[in-house]
Amino acid sequence: MSDSAHSAPTNPANLSSAEINExxxxxxxxxxxxxxxxxxxxxxxxxxxxxxxxxxxxxxxxALGMTLIVFAGSAQLAALPLIAVGAPxxxxxxxxxxxxxxFVIFSVIIAPHFSxxxxxxxxxWGYLTGDVSMVFFMRRFPTxxxxxxxxxxxxxLFVSNWxxxxxxxxxxxxxxxxxxxxxxxxxxxxxxxxxxxxxMVLKRATxxxxxxxxxxxxxxxxWPYKLxxxxxxxxxxxxxxxxxxxxxxxxxxxxxK
Amino acid sequence: xxxxxxxxxxxxxxxxxxxxxxxxxxxxxHITIPKRINEALRFAxxxxxxxxxxxxxLIHHGKIEASLANPQLISGIVASVIFLATRSMxxxxxxxxxxxxxxxxFV
Numbered sequence: 001m002s003d004s005a006h007s008a009p010t011n012p013a014n015l016s017s018a019e020i021n022e023x024x025x026x027x028x029x030x031x032x033x034x035x036x037x038x039x040x041x042x043x044x045x046x047x048x049x050x051x052x053x054x055x056x057x058x059x060x061x062x063a064l065g066m067t068l069i070v071f072a073g074s075a076q077l078a079a080l081p082l083i084a085v086g087a088p089x090x091x092x093x094x095x096x097x098x099x100x101x102x103f104v105i106f107s108v109i110i111a112p113h114f115s116x117x118x119x120x121x122x123x124x125w126g127y128l129t130g131d132v133s134m135v136f137f138m139r140r141f142p143t144x145x146x147x148x149x150x151x152x153x154x155x156x157l158f159v160s161n162w163x164x165x166x167x168x169x170x171x172x173x174x175x176x177x178x179x180x181x182x183x184x185x186x187x188x189x190x191x192x193x194x195x196x197x198x199x200m201v202l203k204r205a206t207x208x209x210x211x212x213x214x215x216x217x218x219x220x221x222x223w224p225y226k227l228x229x230x231x232x233x234x235x236x237x238x239x240x241x242x243x244x245x246x247x248x249x250x251x252x253x254x255x256x257k
Numbered sequence: 258x259x260x261x262x263x264x265x266x267x268x269x270x271x272x273x274x275x276x277x278x279x280x281x282x283x284x285x286x287h288i289t290i291p292k293r294i295n296e297a298l299r300f301a302x303x304x305x306x307x308x309x310x311x312x313x314x315l316i317h318h319g320k321i322e323a324s325l326a327n328p329q330l331i332s333g334i335v336a337s338v339i340f341l342a343t344r345s346m347x348x349x350x351x352x353x354x355x356x357x358x359x360x361x362x363f364v
Binding site for chain 1: 260262263264265266267269270271272273274275276277278279280281282283285286290293296297298299300301302303304305306307308309310311312313314315316321329332333336337340341345346347349350353354357358361
């Protein structure tokens with residue numbers, strides 16, 4: 001791994017580099033396994049975006065280029081109607097940026113886990129962060145404590161997520177003209193996220209936040225640039241915090257954690 | 258469609274993906290996040306997922322529809338029960354999609 005001073009994983013058992021590599025590759029496979037049930041949903045969403053690009057009269061090359069390097073489904077979907085009316089590039093840029101803002105919050109959570117990596121690695125893995133991979137990573141490694149195997153696990157989640165997305169999206173690009181638009185296949189992605197979310201709301205503080213975020217998202221769904229979603233995340237976090245605070249102040253029983 | 262325009266769009270959207278996701282990885286160690294904000298951020302992924310799917314489940318034909326006339330809501334409820342009973346994501350997605358398609362076809 002890296003020689004950098006801060007928070008490289010400690011190596012208390014003095015493992016050889018071969019042993020460390022073995023642990024990392026085992027963790028990679030564990031990461032792939034942990035994320036695998038969600039991949040069908042991710043691929044279904046990719047499929048929807050692929051179809052949408054072809055139906056917007058992208059050439060195959062343009063659609064492939066977009067899916068392979070933009071890698072941001074909701075930003076791509078939002079850009080399509082703007083492209084259709086020939087909106088200025090900077091408008092499309094700002095729209096894409098707005099829609100991606102929740103990832104700034106995610107990166108604040110996940111980046112400290114990997115502050116020991118080299119710059120190129122940070123840029124690559126940061127870029128590959130996905131919503132669902134984020135949740136699986138946090139479930140396995142809730143604290144920032146450096147640990148051997150963490151990097152492998154994250155790579156397993158991110159790589160499989162990226163592959164599932166691209167396979168779905170590229171299938172959509174090539175099958176796009178054969179598949180009717182109202183097929184509703186994207187709902188598989190919604191169901192996948194539902195399954196990821198359900199075990200999380202067993203913790204009361206998270207449930208409170210999820211209800212708050214869901215309510216705000218519902219009331220603001222017509223806002224432009226998915227700004228309502230960003231507000232929903234912030235309000236949800238505040239609800240969860242308020243609940244924990246209230247437990248701690250009014251209750252001698254330990255609060256939730 | 259104008260090729261240069263599309264590729265420019267692709268370039269700026271890629272920049273947007275990169276800026277939002279990777280910036281903090283690259284500069285984050287220079288910034289100290291207050292402890293309370295860090296605690297609040299633990300809840301962000303769950304809240305984001307909720308913000309994605311709650312409208313998917315409850316918005317039907319452009320408005321909030323919390324009734325049995327909403328196929329997403331019906332299949333979402335059925336899928337939740339299936340998932341809590343089986344803990345299998347794959348089973349839930351397949352059966353949930355089956356319910357979703359049937360309700361849309363026949364109701």
